[in-house]
Amino acid sequence: MSPDVLTGEHFINGNTASAEGAIAAGCRFFAGYPITPSTEVAERMSRRLPQIGGTFIQMEDELASMCAILGASWGGQKSMTSTSGPGFSLMMENIGLGVMTETPTVVVNVMRGGPSTGLPTLVAQADVMQARWGAHGSCEMIALAPSSPQEMFDFTVRAFNLSEKYRLPVMVLSDEVVGHMTEKVVIPPSDRIAVFNRRKPAEKPSDGYLPFKAGEDLVPPMANAGEGYHMHVTGLTHDERGYPVITAAAQLKLVQRLCDKVRKNKEDIIAYTETDTEKADVIVVSYGISARTSWKAIRAAQRRGLRVGQLKLDTLWPFPEQKVRELAGKVKGFVVPELNMGQMVFEVERCAAGKCSTRLVPHPGGEIHDPADILRAIKEVAS
């Protein structure tokens, strides 16, 4: 049992819960830059980490924050940063470095309205495609979407576990309302929180360890700096030794594996929550705060006798293609409310593949949806 885990019932906001989730998962290094509406994560970490043997550092910008957490991960610590829209944009370059160098770390993005400075203090969900495609180059990403302070805790723990297991930066895509919402959060005893730690090399340094040679699970065991392995880690395309190889063949081998380690483990990564989908005519596909806004509309529709269910996306990336394809064959249509002008709806539409209708309920952010707008969409799709 770790005394560092605040086991018990708490009344805390989502950002604080995320920080506690990180600590419970073993995070002992935080680098960040203040930005509304994510700042409470950094503030909490600045209070907690010095007391439990961890390192907190406020960097000079988000570029530096992202690099520092990659460096810290290679130094052997579980690491995290938190940010919002403009800071998330600045982190993209080195999120790519994290993907290429297979560095476990966690990025919490508490989404606000954009483009640009946009709505610093108000909600949006407009970074979900940036999370998937923002870093240049071909890669697969993992992103989780909590919709409550409890899920901020739970999903942050899971983000660390996935990052350690699959060796890449994992994103927690929260939003301003979930980050600032204060609710009951139950933190279990530390021995009941599943924590996954990166697999270490079986070989000794003298046995010819190849730092980027993966076995069947496609994830290479990871040595830390200072352990005597004398490894080379580069953002250039590299071979199993980690040495740069600038050829199409090396690119194919490496990028294929980086994508496959996520694609072939989708079943392990993807999480969603289905409610009343069994006999539904209409399914609302939603995530984050919009998953909760949807409920009022779904209940109202059900009271009117409509058969409506919900597919709540707990992971946005990888997208649950199989599930959406399967549901598409059974329903009249999907309703997709999101606090952007249409992003995840394209994934839903792609997987529906014309088997049913897909209806976006857009909102540029600044406030959550009026459930009446979602209800209207449900009725139209149902009729």
Place this chain on the structure above:
Amino acid sequence: MTQDANVSLVDRDRSGTVAIHEKDRRDAGHPLDRLLRPGRIPHIWCSGCGLGVVLTAYLKGIQKAGLDLDKVSIVSGIGCTGRTAGYINLDSFHTTHGRALPFATGLKLANPELKVTVISGDGDLFAIGGNHLIHAARRNVDMLVLCVNNFNYGMTGGQVAPTTPVNSKTQTSPYGCWEHPFNLPYVAAASGAVYVARWTALHARRLMESVAEAVKHPGLSFIEVISQCPTNFDRPNKGGEGIDLMHFYEKNTVVKNGSDPKEADIGLYTPIVCGKFVDIQKPTYDSCYANMCTMSKGGKK
């Protein structure tokens, strides 16, 4: 060059010393072989470039300092100098352009046992990474920053840099550079670096000794190495070949230890002031952070 052959040319004996396999004995004549990654030499640098001298001086310097080489990490950014990390047979990280310092900061603070050196170029550390340089120096993170200044962006074909002397011709200042350049030791010292020195690629021995001293100096040490770039900078500026620049350094460098770095400006082929400008003691980031942690738990400093 095969990519997969001879993966493990080096081995270690019980004391942790790296030994060279019998099959690689043909190259064992050079005492630095064990610090270079098997199969990575020849390097990509142009003939006449100063980077080979810098690499040699660095490796000899850390040997002389007697560091536990298992605990040494090299971090580079992008560019010609940024390729240095890839040749050194120690833990080495080749990061993104300008970002070596924040990466190194995270690495060092996550494991304070590590001896971290950042080796990168003037464009990487002072243009795209300039903000990180001043903040790493301000924090006094315990690491060595070795900045090779060749007055231009060599890897991309010779463009103007924040160090390019006024009136120098580059691919993006074809009529002569009209911007004021940085004086790197002055910037580093003003930002808080506790050890600041400058040498040229001619000063192989002094550079080596400076590295040996600086890696053991607690806090952020900064060494600038002026290097010729006969391919991209010295050709348009008619500075000659590598050997000509060596002669230039021989005749035009003045060693002034302890002089004010403010006076260390560099013009196009004007005399270059070298030496150790700053050598002071100041609490490192590590020690300040440890004090704060003690206070956070209710203890005294």
